[in-house]
Amino acid sequence: MATNYYTVLGVAQNATTDQVRARFLVLAKEMHPDRFPGEGKAKAEESFQKVTEAFNVLSNPMRRREHDQDLATPMVEQSGPDPDQLLKVYMQRGVKAYREKNFPAAADNFHRAAKTDPANAKTWYHLGLACSHESRWRQQALAAFERACDLEPMNFRYTQAAAEFFEKVGKTDEAERYYTLALKWGGSEEPIRAALERLKKTSKKGRSGFFGKAT
Secondary structure, rough: HHHHHOHHHOOOOOOHEEEHHHHHHHHHHOOOOHHHHOOHHHHHHHHHHHHHHEEEEEHHHHHHHHHHHHHHHHHOOOOOEEEOHHHHHHHHHHHHHHOOHHHHHHHHHHHHHHHOOOOOOOHHHEEEEEOOOHHHHHHHHHHHHHHHHHOOOHHHHHHHHHHHHHOOOOOOHHHHHHHHHHHOOOOOHHHHHHHHHHHHHHOOOOOOEEEEEEE
16 A cells, blocks of 8 residues: 555645645654654654655655555555556556656556556557657557557557657658558548658668668
8 A cells, every 4th residue: 555645744635835844844843853862763763754755755746746646546456456447547647647748657657557458459559659759768669559550450540650650760661561551441641642652762762760860
């Protein structure tokens, strides 16, 4: 069970940052180890560390948001999880983080969703989108898009997104294959045909991808 830092400080979950700080200062003064000589000092140090940790989390907007998400996660996650409910939670958290442009958090939650249901193409598609925003996660994005397309090859939304990313990174053969699939299953015809024509013109002379020259 995740530690509830609101309970540790004794503040409401909707407490403002100023209220959190004020409460921490009161508790820190009361629990400071220097006030407890002898055997009581060790216990005071432990309590002081807990309230300090709680303050550090709740006074940081990003860490507080993550803590709130952890508290909202169903307790079944820890023993006998309900996969469907868990998948829903991870996807909701991932989408929220993605909309806020917090791509690392989005990728983490979509990765958890994909592990919860590896046969769900939607989780891999969203993981590919999140990873595509970080150059260091290029391989993860490619693998995620491939997995989504393998699971649902007739989903033009997935194949077109895969094609566009493969083209960005200079993988022209794969890009052409996915563009062709997207066109076959109802993707945006004009942009796809233009992309295929562009690939044909550049495939023989080489081109620079989004992360450097293709090899």
